[in-house]
Structure formats: C-alpha cells, structure tokens
Amino acid sequence: MARHLILSLLLSVCASGVLCAEELRVRKYPVHLAATKKKLGKPGRHQILITLTIAKGVHIYSGRVKSDLLRPAAARVTITTADGKPIPATVEYPVGTKLTNEIFGDFFVYEMTITIRVTVDRAKDAKPLKVACRVAGYHSTRNY
Numbered sequence: 001m002a003r004h005l006i007l008s009l010l011l012s013v014c015a016s017g018v019l020c021a022e023e024l025r026v027r028k029y030p031v032h033l034a035a036t037k038k039k040l041g042k043p044g045r046h047q048i049l050i051t052l053t054i055a056k057g058v059h060i061y062s063g064r065v066k067s068d069l070l071r072p073a074a075a076r077v078t079i080t081t082a083d084g085k086p087i088p089a090t091v092e093y094p095v096g097t098k099l100t101n102e103i104f105g106d107f108f109v110y111e112m113t114i115t116i117r118v119t120v121d122r123a124k125d126a127k128p129l130k131v132a133c134r135v136a137g138y139h140s141t142r143n144y
C-alpha cells in the first residue's frame with residue numbers, strides 16, 4: 001500500500017535579489033529543495049527556479065494533474081506578499097513521468113530531480129515575496 005508524504009516550503013525573495021529557503025516540516029522527508037532567483041531581460045521581471053531532488057523510490061505528484069481525485073495532491077507553487085496577498089506569477093511545472101493505475105488512470109509524477117520555473121514581475125523597491133511550494137507523494141514501502 002502506498003504511503004503519502006506532504007512537504008511544505010517557504011521561500012522569501014528579497015528586493016536585493018537574495019533568496020532564502022526554510023523548510024517547514026515535522027518529520028524528515030526524502031525531498032530536498034533548492035531555489036535560485038535570476039533577473040530576466042525585462043526590468044523588474046524575475047525567474048525563480050525551484051529544484052526538488054527526490055529520493056530513489058519516492059514519487060511526487062506532478063503539478064499537471066488532470067484527475068479530480070489527485071488534484072488536491074498536485075504540486076503547487078503560490079506567490080504572496082509578506083502580508084499574504086496573492087501576487088500574479090507564471091508557474092511552469094514539468095510534465096513528469098507517466099504512470100497508469102486502475103483508480104486514477106493515467107497520471108504524472110516527479111522522480112529524481114525536477115525544476116519548477118516561476119516568473120514574476122516586481123518593482124525595484126518592492127517588499128519581499130513569500131513563495132510556497134507544496135508537494136505530496138508516496139513511496140511503496142515507507143511511511144512518512
């Protein structure tokens with residue numbers, strides 16, 4: 001029976017270009033997060049690259065979920081101001097590896113290492129952003 005895991009992450013993107021990452025977790029999960037930020041050609045446009053390194057045997061549900069049953073477990077990135085107001089952003093989720101089962105039909109998971117690309121426009125004097133990355137997944141033999 002598959003066991004599920006949930007991993008939540010908060011990233012602060014400061015106006016100075018410094019990116020800080022803090023993992024919020026009660027248990028140690030087999031997913032490592034790294035994030036970098038770079039400026040793009042247009043003034044005020046930034047790209048945040050969120051890289052997840054996933055332990056062998058662990059599958060993280062893709063951000064491109066089509067099944068209503070899996071939608072709550074899909075990888076999700078949200079961008080807000082420090083006080084919680086949503087910020088418009090373009091999030092590009094990789095497709096992932098296709099799996100099929102009797103309950104969910106065809107669905108996609110992330111394995112090994114994946115990168116989620118987030119593009120956001122910010123004024124030069126803008127306050128820090130909060131970037132939250134929530135993932136859920138499973139491993140067939142371990143309980144998380």
